[in-house]
Amino acid sequence: MTPPVNLSQPPKVDGACRAPLRWLFALHCMVCGEAGQDGRDLCRACCAALPWQGPACLCCALPLPSPDTCGACLQKPPPVTQAHAVFDYAFPLDRLLPRLKFHRDFASGRVLAQAMADHCAPLTQPDALLPLPLHRGRLRRRGYDQALELARPLARALDLPLATDLLERAKSTSAQSRLEADARQRNLRGAFRVIPSVSLPAHIVLVDDVMTTGATLHAAARVLLAAGAQRVDAWVCARVA
Known part of the structure; x- marks a missing residue:
């Protein structure tokens, strides 16, 4: 038998x-x-x-003729000390990232996280990587956080602590892509809060998939700095020019 x-x-x-x-x-x-x-x-x-990003502003990751700080960031320094993007948001990144973000294509996320690890390894390494959190309602509907899907293998590749219990999305906001620049700022007021009774690392890197105006990353960075973090950077997969 x-x-x-x-x-x-x-x-x-x-x-x-x-x-x-x-x-x-x-x-x-x-x-x-x-x-x-x-x-x-x-x-x-x-x-x-792939549309690997060339020279860019060290503070906002917008393309420049050579690595430097752009005039807008010199005039009004952002709350992030440095922002780094691996790619320009162009073909085929504009196909791969939505596949991760909206269609559970974790193979795309794995490839993009590997590219981020290669790009970010020479940068100043933080005390922790912090994936930009989704509001719990959106997380429930989507079933996963695309920033976490990038940050988890990135932290593993660079041997960095992954912090998922420092920051939360305090309120549900409208999708930033649908709003003009001024409306984006208003939309994000009070959007983030540091989880009570946590001790923040001195140097934190926020991880996200796409940076458009930077308003979301800046809102999170301000909250972290106000709560005691000494430096906040941003590492993103792609930058919209």
């Missing part, structure tokens, strides 16, 4: 089968479908063709 198969345990694979299994489950590029390279769901050609 054939013994029953235990579906709760993965099958044991001997050495002779490992190579065929590696071929069977080989990574494929999520952009073009060719074989992935360097342990990623992305081929080398598509990786090179």
Whole structure:
């Protein structure tokens, strides 16, 4: 009599089968479908063709001829000390990020987090990474936080503490993408609060998927600084020019 198969345990694979299994489950590029390279769901050609950001303002991550501080940030310094974006928000990032944000495409998130880790490794490392939190109502509807899906593997790759219990979204706000710049500022008043009785690290990096005007990141940074953080930076996957 054939013994029953235990579906709760993965099958044991001997050495002779490992190579065929590696071929069977080989990574494929999520952009073009060719074989992935360097342990990623992305081929080398598509990786090179991604809209990697060039020189930019050190404070707001807007493109500049050379790394510097733009005139707007010199005139009115933002609450974040530095902001860094890995990509410009252009094709195919404008397809990959929405796949993560709205369609549970965690493979896209994994690839983008790997790119963020490569880009952010040389930067000044913080005491903790803090994914920008969603309001609990939006988190309930979506089922996951895209900023956390980027921050978790990023923290693991850079061996940094991941802080998910420092800051919360205190009120539900309208989607920032639907608002003009002034309305974005009003929309975010009182949007964040530091969780009571927590001790804030001195240097915190906020992690998010897309930076448009920076209003959301700035609102969170102001709250953290007012509560005792000494420095807040922002690391984002993509910057809208």
